[in-house]
Each structure stands twice: as structure tokens, then as C-alpha cells.
Amino acid sequence: MRFRRHKVALCFDIEKAFLQISVRPEDRDVHRFFWQIDNIVRVMRITRVPFGNKASPFLLNATIRHHLSQYPATKAIKELSENMYCDDWLSGVDSVDGVIKLMSEASKVMSEAGMKLCKWSSNSSEVAENIQRHFEDKSLENDSVKVIGMRWSPVEDTFTFDGILVPEDVSLKGYGAVIYLKVLEVDGSISISLLLSKARVSPLRPVTLPRLELLGAVVGAKLLGSVVNSLQLPDSVKYFCWTDSSAVLQWIRSETTRWKMCVCNRVAQIQELTAPESWHHCIGKENPADCLTRGLSAEEILNKPLWFQGPQWLKGPNNEMDEVNEGSHVERLVRADFFSITGVDYAGPLFTVDAVGKKFYILLFTCCVVSAVHIELCGSLSLSDFLLAFRRFVARRGMPSKILSDNTKRFQAAARHIADRYTDDGPKWSFNAPRAPWRGGVWERLVRSVKQSLKKTIRNRSLSRVELETVLFEIESCINGRPLTYVSDDPECNEALPPAHFLLGRHDSHKLAVEAKEPIVSRAMAREASFQIKRQLNKFWNLWHKECIQNLPLVRSSLRGSPVKIGSLVLLREDNSPRLRWPLARVVRLLPGRDGCVRTVTTQG
Secondary structure (H helix, E strand, O other): OHHHHOOEEEEEEEOOOHHHOEOOHHHHHHHEEEEEEOOEEEEEEOOEOOOOOOOHHHHHHHHHHHHHOOOOOOHHHHHHHHOEEOOEEEEEEOOHHHHHHHHHHHHHHHHOOOOOEEEEEEOOHHHHHHHHHHOOOOOEOOOOEEEOOEEEEOOOOEEEOOOOOOOOOOOOOEEEEEEEEEEEOOOOOEEEEEEEEEEEEOOOOOOOHHHHHHHHHHHHHHHHHHHHHHHOOOOOOOOOEEEOOHHHHHHHOOOHHHOOHHHHHHHHHHHHHOOHHHEEEOOHHHOOOHHHHHOOOHHHHHOOHHHHHOOHHHHOOOOOOOOOOOOOOOOOOOOOOOOOEEEEEEEEEEEEOOEEEEEEEEEEEEEOOOOOEEEEEEOOOOHHHHHHHHHHHHHHHOOOOEEEEOOOHHHHHHHHHHHHHHHHHOOEEEEOOOOOHHHHHHHHHHHHHHHHHHHHHHOOOOOOHHHHHHHHHHHHHHHHOOOOOOOOOOOOOOOOOOHHHHHHOOOOOOOOOOOOOOOOOOHHHHHHHHHHHHHHHHHHHHHHHHHHHHHOOOOOOOOOOOOOOOOOEEEOOOOOOOHHHOOEEEEEEEEEOOOOOEEEEEEEO
């Protein structure tokens, strides 16, 4: 297909190409055969390379390459070396004069090897006239000619196929990729053309869907490399890759060492062939590669514009999906204060050597904005101890606008007390549904991290309360130092982004953001220090939005409506009670989520 890059295409054949190569005398005995004439059997030997031998195409190609290596590297020699397929040569130039010059030099070079060029074909009538006037071989193929398994019509300059084979077994699992060319025409219009595709059957061993999607991305990267090399595209030609799997997108944009061997090796392949920033996410129904795995009949695929032209947004100036699909949920990202939305939970009990028999508890405040934590050590689970810990938290982190927690009685009592004390200045308290701990997964996961860190730190040692509190604060620092996102590919960004960057307003917890040699005494110097801190925080926010938020996996709900309606009778499950004793209740209120699906209801007994 590379010869159709040029305005004027050229195709020719070497006349009796294999018979122009002699077989060495010492090799001719392996080409003996019997020949019977008038009942006389004669033993014959083939002295020229026969067409039917497996090694014949290699011998022809090696002979031509050896012959061409004796000439200087001109345009004709380069084209003959790179675009000769067995005894067919496919080439082209952007001008008629260039084609005539190319034909003359190529014909002369090949004739010196005893090989005559014949069966000329071109899509230019002007070139055809020159062939008739200037070349010994007057034959001109105007009808369709066979070109690497296809039929090419020089007059119409089109390709035709003998048939299209498409699997129709829709239960067959597979993966694949498809390549399109985007061309800016002279009149300013943009055309998208299907260039190449490849599909493969899934492994016999069961593989998860994300890993199958990753295999499809590997096929796409290899296809892209093959196209770039085959078409000899310059570096100025840009390429873009898409996948409808957010997991695969995050794998490709991350360091390979983060993943297990299977994913690591395939991501390394993709990153070696393509730039990670060239990969983007697309909607599944607008991914033409899905046609490879669904199984379409010939009639269906011929009536599939998505397959032949790709999605419509490819014709946009930036190859971006600029339309919001109906039913999709769009949210605006805004900067919120740290700990403005906070999850609260307890962990423990813990014991100390200086208070024998007394139980201590960890009160964990989790920032739902940047996933930071704040730890307080409480002497009990009482309301008074919680309120004291809450006052310490507010004094150091500020008053939150919203608190999230599970639906225990101690938190309900705390919510009422805080509402009475702070009135309109206090936070709004939101409770999870009873017996639904997974609804607080954000802080439950960090509670686990605190417990694991505490276990690995103190092991079997006994600590005093002051020592225990010190260890907890150090654990808080470690958890706030964990990376929220992988190390960026940006050469100016040499570290990951942890929650501590937002809390401290600087990179290193042991270095000040502004290193001043003398105390800040002037108002101008104070303003400059404040400006530096704000600029650093803005940099962190931009990195958070670019590297963290955009790489969060897309959540697609599998719920398609709920059978529960207002007035429905339901059973309330009691963990310590047999099913026959579960109380009966009626649904009085539905509490749908942001996606419209009902997962929580209010009941009345």
C-alpha cells in the first residue's frame, strides 16, 4: 500500500524473473527429474532457479539485493531495494517527469542483471503515453492487476477484494485494533480512511476483561509501529491512540514497575512503541475496534460507517470528543478547602503501660478532598471525649462544612450536640445507611492503613500514652506522605503528589518553602512569602487535577432501576436474629445516588 502515497503510482513485473538466475553446478543434482520421450526415459537437471521451490523467492530477492548493492544510493536504487516484492515492483513519484526518470534508471539497472521489466501499470495517462513512446516493452496493463493479494485498477485507481471474511459467531471472544488515516485535503476538508486492522482470539485460559483490553492495546501499538515503518512516515506526522478501558489507560500512563509481571511486560511493550501521553479514553459504543470482536456479517459491516470512517469526532481539529452523550453525568471540579468534607471513624482499643486496664481509642478524621488524615487519641468512646477531640481537630484543621460517618448512636449524639453548639456555623452531618460499612470505604481503608502501620511499628513493645501518641502522629505523617498518583512523565516534575504537599504547602516536610537568610520584617517580604506559598499550592492543584483526577477509574453502575418503591414492604435484616424474626417495615422515602440509582431507603416499622 505504500506506493499509493504518491500522486503518480507505478507498477511493473520482471519477465521470467526466476529463470534469470542460474543454479550452481554442484547444486544441480538435487534438481534431477525424469523425462520420457518416445518411450525413452532421460535423466534431466534443472539449471535455472525453478518457480516452485520454497527457497526460490529468497534466492530471487537475495540476487536482486546483491545486484543493487553495487550501485550508488540513488532514488531508483532506494525504491528498488525497499519496494520489490518477489518479482513485482510497486513505487511512485509525485510528478510525471519524476516517474519517467525513475522508470528509465530502474529499467537500465535491472537490464544489467539480465532482467527485463515488463507489464507496466500506472494511474497516469501521461505516463502511459511515455511508456508507449520510449520503452522497448510497449505492454501496458490498463485492466486490474494483482498487487499483494488485491486487485488494483490503474484507470479508476481503486482496490477490489475477491471476498470479505468476517466471523459471525458472536460468542467468540477476541480482541483487536484498527488503524485510520486522517488526511487534510487541499480544499481544507478532512477525510478519515480505514487503513489496517487486526483481530485475535482470546487465550484458552480465562483472562480478565481489563487484561484482554490490554492485549488489544498491545496489538494496536504493534500495528501503529508497522504502519509508521511501512509508510515511512516522518516524525512530523502525529498519532493518537484510544481505548475504552480506563484501567488500561491508567496502566499505560503509569510506571511499569507498579504492576504484576503480566501487566508490566505488556505495558512496557506499549510504552516502547508509543508515547503514554498519546493514549486517550473513548466511549465504548464509539470504539470501532468493537466491530472486530462482536462478529458482523459482510452486509452488516458494509453498512457500518463507524467501521470505515471511525467516529465523527475524529474529524475535529483536536481529535477530541466534543459532544456530551445523552444520559451521561457531568460534574464540575472545584477546589475545596482541606478537610471541608471529612469522614470520621474510631479504631481500637489500645492499651498503655502507665494506665493499666484503661482503654484508648484512635479517632480518625479523613479528608475527602485530598485523602489526608488527622489522628486524635481519645481516652474513651464517650461523647465528652469525642467533643474534646473534635475541638482539637477544628483548632488545627478548621471547621469542616460536612461530616460523614456510620450510623452509630455515639455519632448521632455528637451530631446533635455540635448542631446545638455551633448552629449555622457548624458542619452538616451525613450518616451512612445502617449495616453498610462499605459506604464509608474512603475512611475505612485508611483505618486499616493506620492499624497496619501501628502493628508494624510497635510490634510487641509496651508504650506509655505519650509514646503512643507520638507514634500515632508519625503514622499520620507517613500516611499523608503516600503518593496519590504515579511519578509524572513531565521532565519538570520529579516526584509524586502526596496529601502532605497540600497540608504543608511545600515539597519536603523538613525544608521551608521560602528559605530566607534573615527574618521577614517588611510587609513586602511577607507578601512575597505568601505569594510563593500560593503559587506552590496552585502547582499542586494543577498536578492533582492532571495526574490524579483524570486517572481515576470511571464508575459505571450495573443497576438499571430498582424494584423498591415508596410503600413497598421489606424485611429488615438483623444479624443476630433468625430470618423468621426479622421485622417487617414499609419504605417511606427513596434516597437515590448521584447516578439516579436507589441504594438507600428510609423505612417505618
